[in-house]
Amino acid sequence: MSELEHLDELMSCRLDVGRKAVMPCSVVIFGASGDLTARKLIPALYHLFLDKQMPASFRIIGFARREKTDESWRAELREALGQFSRTKPVDDDAWGKFAANIHYCRGDMTETAAYEKLRGQLDGFGDPALRNNLLFYLATQPSQFGEVAEQLHQAGLLEKEPKQGWQRIVVEKPFGHDAASALALNNELTRFAHEQQVFRIDHYLGKETVQNILMFRFSNSIFERLWNRESVDHIQITVSEKNSVGGRGGYYEEAGALRDMVQNHLLQVLSLVAMEPPVSLEAEAIRDEKVKLLKSIRTLDAAEVAKNVVRGQYFAGVMDGKPQGGYRQEPKVQPDSNVETYAALKLFIDNWRWSGVPFYLRTGKCLPLSASEVRVQFRPTPHVLFAAACGPKLDPNALTLRLQPNEGIYLRFNGKVPGTAVGVRPVRMHFSYDSEFGAYTPEAYERLLLEAIAGDATLFIRRDEVETAWQIVDSIRAGWNGRPLSNREFYAAGTWGPIAGEELLAQSGHVWRDPQPLK
Numbered sequence: 001m002s003e004l005e006h007l008d009e010l011m012s013c014r015l016d017v018g019r020k021a022v023m024p025c026s027v028v029i030f031g032a033s034g035d036l037t038a039r040k041l042i043p044a045l046y047h048l049f050l051d052k053q054m055p056a057s058f059r060i061i062g063f064a065r066r067e068k069t070d071e072s073w074r075a076e077l078r079e080a081l082g083q084f085s086r087t088k089p090v091d092d093d094a095w096g097k098f099a100a101n102i103h104y105c106r107g108d109m110t111e112t113a114a115y116e117k118l119r120g121q122l123d124g125f126g127d128p129a130l131r132n133n134l135l136f137y138l139a140t141q142p143s144q145f146g147e148v149a150e151q152l153h154q155a156g157l158l159e160k161e162p163k164q165g166w167q168r169i170v171v172e173k174p175f176g177h178d179a180a181s182a183l184a185l186n187n188e189l190t191r192f193a194h195e196q197q198v199f200r201i202d203h204y205l206g207k208e209t210v211q212n213i214l215m216f217r218f219s220n221s222i223f224e225r226l227w228n229r230e231s232v233d234h235i236q237i238t239v240s241e242k243n244s245v246g247g248r249g250g251y252y253e254e255a256g257a258l259r260d261m262v263q264n265h266l267l268q269v270l271s272l273v274a275m276e277p278p279v280s281l282e283a284e285a286i287r288d289e290k291v292k293l294l295k296s297i298r299t300l301d302a303a304e305v306a307k308n309v310v311r312g313q314y315f316a317g318v319m320d321g322k323p324q325g326g327y328r329q330e331p332k333v334q335p336d337s338n339v340e341t342y343a344a345l346k347l348f349i350d351n352w353r354w355s356g357v358p359f360y361l362r363t364g365k366c367l368p369l370s371a372s373e374v375r376v377q378f379r380p381t382p383h384v385l386f387a388a389a390c391g392p393k394l395d396p397n398a399l400t401l402r403l404q405p406n407e408g409i410y411l412r413f414n415g416k417v418p419g420t421a422v423g424v425r426p427v428r429m430h431f432s433y434d435s436e437f438g439a440y441t442p443e444a445y446e447r448l449l450l451e452a453i454a455g456d457a458t459l460f461i462r463r464d465e466v467e468t469a470w471q472i473v474d475s476i477r478a479g480w481n482g483r484p485l486s487n488r489e490f491y492a493a494g495t496w497g498p499i500a501g502e503e504l505l506a507q508s509g510h511v512w513r514d515p516q517p518l519k
Helices: 003-011 035-050 070-084 092-099 112-123 128-132 142-154 179-189 208-219 246-274 283-295 302-308 386-393 433-437 444-454 463-480 499-506
Strands: 025-030 058-064 102-106 134-138 167-171 198-200 232-240 309-315 317-319 322-324 342-348 358-364 371-378 398-404 408-417 423-432 490-492
Touching: 025 035, 025 128, 025 444, 035 058, 035 070, 035 092, 035 444, 058 112, 070 092, 070 102, 102 112, 112 128, 112 142, 134 142, 142 167, 142 179, 179 463, 198 463, 208 246, 208 398, 232 246, 246 283, 246 309, 246 342, 246 358, 246 371, 246 463, 283 463, 302 309, 302 342, 302 463, 309 463, 309 499, 342 499, 358 499, 423 433
Parallel strands: 025 058, 025 134, 058 102, 134 167, 167 198, 232 358, 309 490
Antiparallel strands: 232 371, 309 342, 317 322, 342 358, 371 398, 398 408, 408 423
16 A cells, blocks of 8 residues: 555544534524624525535524514524635625525514414424424523523423434523522523523633644544643643623623633633543543643632733724723723733643643733734753753743644744754744645634534533633632732733733743734
8 A cells, every 4th residue: 555545544534533413403592683693694504505514404593582584584694604704706606596495483582472483484394304303593681591491491392301303402602600690500500401502602612722722632642641740741722812891891890801711711621631541532532631620720729810810801992003091091991900811820720640740821912913822831851962052041841832824733843953053943843724634714603503413412512611711710800809909910911911921920930922913
């Protein structure tokens, strides 16, 4: 067998051969008039249809209070698709075939009659599968989740033990605002649905490189054997946002960066980076290991919060050569607000693999670059030979997983500078999805919606994951205990965060490695 034939054979290995088939079903979107539906959900379903991944027979019903007809809603969605589709121009013939499956149901989510109307609409489709296989997407406020679930149950559309077909609920974040509210919300939903029917969505888990973390770790022996305290010095996880809070000031005053980003995105990425190998690729096996990892994170008391957690807030600065106002000048923000727009954490995982290895997490608004990446920094070489001669110029080896943008993985190591003298310089081996595969990476919502339709919960968050993550965040908020921000916790818009954030790493002799623009 030639090398090319061998590569082709390897490339034919597919891990989704045994995945659940997508069955004919109806997708009901509550909050259909909202921004999420137009920007993400309908484009994702349309692209799945284009790629022939939707079931052979399906219906999409939008449920909202505004007065619309099927035709008027389809026209609105077509206009939005022209703006948000990843394929341009939109294929009008394909859209016409897709749109024929789109319907609208006007109703108030608090009125029983509206759910009776919805049930009648589903019954009218004729095909039993379209009536019995139901995916309810709750693109609503979390305070409405329980109400919708109860009303669906009362209308006979949501049962824990359906006699025919299947019924599932997809809910968006924020899932509660602390551990107590998340527990109450979980209990409310599971009054009417089994945990296996509840799909808590975090769009970060649909990103290609986030999913590649497990593939990279557990299919490459050269890296997995290094993935422990013996070889790793520390790990940095950065999710930086260039945008300001803008029109989300009211929401941010309630949430802050810790609730908005750390509780879900960053802790989810951390769990995938640090978890133990699951016994299989089944959803529950993977989610079991994620929960075990989260429960291994060392609890922080007030003194440890003061030492190991930094918050920050941006003030007026310059972004891309243009002035940017401070957070306290944003609409719907209190002029003396102490809400954090930046958070940095130093966490320890008390298990055998990671004992003593610090994990640094940070996120913030109005930072110089929008990027998400994981940097695994390996231990330095012994202080002999090249390390003794070069000192700090001998950069520690590091592996970076770039989650967005320009998804890829690169390895940093030291190489000799060409010439007669012996000079050393850090160099980089770079794997890019675009250059290697020459194909698009699907939008996160495409993958997540397809998995929800198929009933695969691997990329969704289980209730004990949510509750454990909130316990971590609640301990930090308790440590802050209303303490006002200090001068060292403010940072100018367009910079990489407050001085206190740099000092957090300096305690251990480390420095932040800021994401760089990649081409």
